Amino acid sequence: MSGTLNNASLKTGRSFDLGKMNLRQLWVAYLTYPTILLYFALIVASIAVATHFFAGWGATLVSIVAVILVYPLVWYLLHRYVLHGRVLYKMKWTASLWKRIHFDHHQDPHLLDVLFGAPVTTLPTIAIITCPIGYLIGGIGASATAFGTGVTITCIYEFFHCIQHLNYKPRSAWIQRMKARHVLHHFHDEDGNFGITSFVVDRLFGSYYKDAKARPRSPTVFNLGYDIKEAKIYPWVMDLTGSPPRDRPDGARPDTKAARGTRHAA
Ligand SMILES: [Zn+2]
Numbered sequence: 001m002s003g004t005l006n007n008a009s010l011k012t013g014r015s016f017d018l019g020k021m022n023l024r025q026l027w028v029a030y031l032t033y034p035t036i037l038l039y040f041a042l043i044v045a046s047i048a049v050a051t052h053f054f055a056g057w058g059a060t061l062v063s064i065v066a067v068i069l070v071y072p073l074v075w076y077l078l079h080r081y082v083l084h085g086r087v088l089y090k091m092k093w094t095a096s097l098w099k100r101i102h103f104d105h106h107q108d109p110h111l112l113d114v115l116f117g118a119p120v121t122t123l124p125t126i127a128i129i130t131c132p133i134g135y136l137i138g139g140i141g142a143s144a145t146a147f148g149t150g151v152t153i154t155c156i157y158e159f160f161h162c163i164q165h166l167n168y169k170p171r172s173a174w175i176q177r178m179k180a181r182h183v184l185h186h187f188h189d190e191d192g193n194f195g196i197t198s199f200v201v202d203r204l205f206g207s208y209y210k211d212a213k214a215r216p217r218s219p220t221v222f223n224l225g226y227d228i229k230e231a232k233i234y235p236w237v238m239d240l241t242g243s244p245p246r247d248r249p250d251g252a253r254p255d256t257k258a259a260r261g262t263r264h265a266a
């Protein structure tokens, strides 16, 4: 199995390219990826702390459920208003952060290195949201449970996010639907379908759309509004990339069957 991933044909540059991988190769890459291994280690550590300062089953379960409910909402707000807000690239000191945490992913959605969130940004965010919730519910023990739950959900999100960019057609209908919605976010109109595994919050906030017929194609779907004109005024992201922002990914190809199915109307 180890030989599977030493194959240069699975990579573009230094990163695994999900457009070139199958599901089995994705599983191997995922389960050996340093960021994911760090998350697994933190989940184990959280369980240890939660056991040592055990808050009782009631508080433990309530903190798990609370994080499961809050997580999609927080992710939605961050994705819509921070990652897609046109503020971070306008300041020199946040430009590289924005480039890494979202611009690069929209410029080339198949590259695993920039698909995964960077732990330096994900972990503090998870901690700031989940630890106080857990602490209010049941002190240190429940706080660790809440944090561990947040990291666990992040692992699940990251895996499904990989699947959404993997060049394959999922067997189950609900994963197909989920993949199609996210593909629309990347290839049709970025100003909608902000969820990853669930689009309940999108429906609540009115940003959900079902197919390409629902909206016109957005000209900024790959550059998130950071086009050549913006790059002239705010050059930091472009300087870091070493080239001007692109209007479509390198070697743009029909992304997946799902994308082809949803793009014909564009
Ligand atoms: Zn994506």
Ligand SMILES: [Zn+2]
Residues within 6 Å of the ligand: 109, 110, 164, 165, 166, 255
């Ligand atoms: Zn893709």
Ligand SMILES: [Zn+2]
Residues within 6 Å of the ligand: 079, 083, 084, 102, 106, 185, 190
């Ligand atoms: Zn996005």
